[in-house]
Amino acid sequence: MCSIMAAPSWLLLCLLRGAIAAAPASEPGPPQVCSACCAGSVRNSSAVAAFCGARTGAQLLGRCCLEREAVVGLDLGNCSLHQLCPCFQEASTAIVIDLTINPLEHLPEDAFRGFTQLQTLALPAELDCPGGSNVWENITTQGSNRICHSQRNSCNGSGGLGWLCPEDSLCAPDGPGLHLCLCEGPYHGYKCLRKGNFPYLMFYGTLGAVTTTLSILVWVTQRRKVKAL
Structure with missing residues (x-):
């Protein structure tokens, strides 16, 4: 999938978020994905536990490994999940995610949109790695689990998705097998067709x-x- 994003659109989004953030509000709590998707804590047998223990300053909270309040690891293994929970996108900064031992029926095509830092994804063996085998450096099967290792940049290489971007735009990775087309230079608007100063x-x-x-x-x-x- 491809979406065209012009620089001014990003500015508008950021400035609107800033205006909302400036309004009086309560102190933000921990990400909901750490507890709302599945009760309990990170399992000792999960790769998330080992990953978190090896990172200085990282801490376990519920089902998450947090680093500077950002989710870097998420263990939703053995949670009886049939589909990903609504707040799953809160874990878009994750490097390691465990979704094993779940009756997951399907992963939507853009379920991992924005997960550009994801390097290890553990899934039930019945599910394919998001984006396909070409998106990952290595895919292994361990018993009833499928492990997707080292996400590749979807814009690089001969099989990259950069050719899908229109002229006067640059391809930017946006998760496993996903990308964005960012307008270049003076071009902006739909498919970067408008030229001139914004x-x-x-x-x-x-x-x-x-x-x-x-x-x-x-x-x-x-x-x-x-x-x-």
Whole structure:
């Protein structure tokens, strides 16, 4: 799959997130994927436990191995999962994931979109490694488990997906067998067909008005809550 992302779109997304983050909010807790998908803790027999123990500063929390509050390891083995839980994307920074001993019926094509750092993925033997065999340096079978080792860059090599990107764009990896096409230079918009300077004045003017309105709305809402208390 391929999606076209222009630089200004990223700017808009980041700035909107910044505006939301600036609003009064409670202190964020640990990622939900560490406990919401499966109860218990990382199993001693899981590769996640060994991986986490070898990394200085990493700590176990629920089913996760965390490093600077980011998920670097996720053990959802033996959790009776028929499908991946809704918050699975919170583990997109993971390097090691264990999904063994689960009756998983299917992995959606873009289930691992954004998992660019994933290097070890353990699956039930009935499932294929996401993206296919060409996406991984090595695939092994150990009993009832299939282990996908060392994710390759989907944009590199003769079989890479870079040819799917339009002119004036660059291919960027976006997970096993997935990629993004990022507009280059002065090009922007749909399929990077528009050329010229992006209308920053209009863009930031509109964004500023929207941000101000949202901030006032949040402030009024918070004031009402405080008065109600």
